[in-house]
Amino acid sequence: MFATLQDRLEATFKRLRGKGRLTDADIDATCREIRIALLEADVALPVVREFIGHVKERARGAEVHQALNPAEQVIKIVHEELIQILGGDTRRLRFAKTPPTVILLCGLQGAGKTTLAGKLGRWLKEQGHQPLLVAADLQRPNAVEQLEIIGQRAGVAVFAPERGSGVGDPVDVARRSVEYAKSKLYDIVIVDTAGRLGVDEEMMRQAADIRDAIQPDEILFVVDAMIGQDAVTTAEAFRDGVGFDGVVLSKLDGDARGGAALSVRYVTGRPVMFASTGEKLEDFDVFHPDRMASRILG
Ligand code: GDP
Numbered sequence: 001m002f003a004t005l006q007d008r009l010e011a012t013f014k015r016l017r018g019k020g021r022l023t024d025a026d027i028d029a030t031c032r033e034i035r036i037a038l039l040e041a042d043v044a045l046p047v048v049r050e051f052i053g054h055v056k057e058r059a060r061g062a063e064v065h066q067a068l069n070p071a072e073q074v075i076k077i078v079h080e081e082l083i084q085i086l087g088g089d090t091r092r093l094r095f096a097k098t099p100p101t102v103i104l105l106c107g108l109q110g111a112g113k114t115t116l117a118g119k120l121g122r123w124l125k126e127q128g129h130q131p132l133l134v135a136a137d138l139q140r141p142n143a144v145e146q147l148e149i150i151g152q153r154a155g156v157a158v159f160a161p162e163r164g165s166g167v168g169d170p171v172d173v174a175r176r177s178v179e180y181a182k183s184k185l186y187d188i189v190i191v192d193t194a195g196r197l198g199v200d201e202e203m204m205r206q207a208a209d210i211r212d213a214i215q216p217d218e219i220l221f222v223v224d225a226m227i228g229q230d231a232v233t234t235a236e237a238f239r240d241g242v243g244f245d246g247v248v249l250s251k252l253d254g255d256a257r258g259g260a261a262l263s264v265r266y267v268t269g270r271p272v273m274f275a276s277t278g279e280k281l282e283d284f285d286v287f288h289p290d291r292m293a294s295r296i297l298g
Contacts, residue, residue: 042259112250204241
């Protein structure tokens with residue numbers, strides 16, 4: 001996903017390493033190159049500004065002037081600031097004091113929510129939890145069946161509305177699923193909700209109604225990293241319409257330019273918590289800002 005950005009930064013750093021002492025003009029030139037590389041990678045403008053601002057201020061300061069190897073010091077600063085933009089420390093899931101922990105998934109249709117429900121369920125089960133997946137996406141034909149299939153593959157139980165019960169009420173399904181989890185001693189409930197192709201008031205209202213009915217411990221916004229700058233506007237719409245605690249970046253295996261992955265934390269003020277990197281259930285991991293920064297800088 002970050003191939004072009006990696007190449008450009010590598011070339012910039014190579015030029016930088018070729019110099020001994022660094023003048024302010026050298027630092028400005030380096031910052032200009034990084035700025036262009038980030039913009040070309042589709043990183044949102046306010047994020048680029050903030051990032052470059054910090055790098056420039058630090059790079060012109062004493063830590064670089066007094067360094068034995070000024071170029072390496074600048075690169076270290078870029079690395080550290082990249083980690084900051086990506087969220088600093090890894091943000092882990094918060095579990096409820098009294099089980100079940102309720103996790104609500106929201107996001108656009110096709111973002112990867114249903115797949116993520118299976119991945120998260122599988123991952124939590126591996127850690128000794130007893131998760132329950134809940135099919136509260138009653139909008140999309142086959143969504144319930146899709147979750148049931150994924151649940152089966154993941155070896156995780158699925159709570160779905162009774163067959164032949166009509167369209168049903170997702171708020172009711174979600175509410176009943178939490179009661180069911182309590183009675184059957186599932187300790188984590190993962191609720192999949194309906195998305196639409198674009199931001200839509202009805203979708204937001206439904207997700208907010210489910211939220212109010214089940215009071216989730218964590219609301220995760222799932223976003224397709226391939227949709228570029230749209231990821232940022234969608235994230236802002238969900239933050240305002242439903243509110244969320246953390247972000248899941250899906251399709252990080254794609255060949256888009258990756259700017260969304262770099263922007264969403266800063267723009268929404270919410271941490272990226274998980275990364276989804278393929279269609280298979282095991283293509284999933286906790287998001288580590290430091291590892292992502294290292295990957296980008298090569
Ligand atoms: P939903 O509408 O938000 O529930 O999205 P789905 O979970 O149905 O995913 C939409 C499509 O994206 C499916 O074909 C998934 O197999 C695919 N998908 C989901 N996550 C990933 C991922 O991380 N990488 C790739 N390459 N495909 C994914």
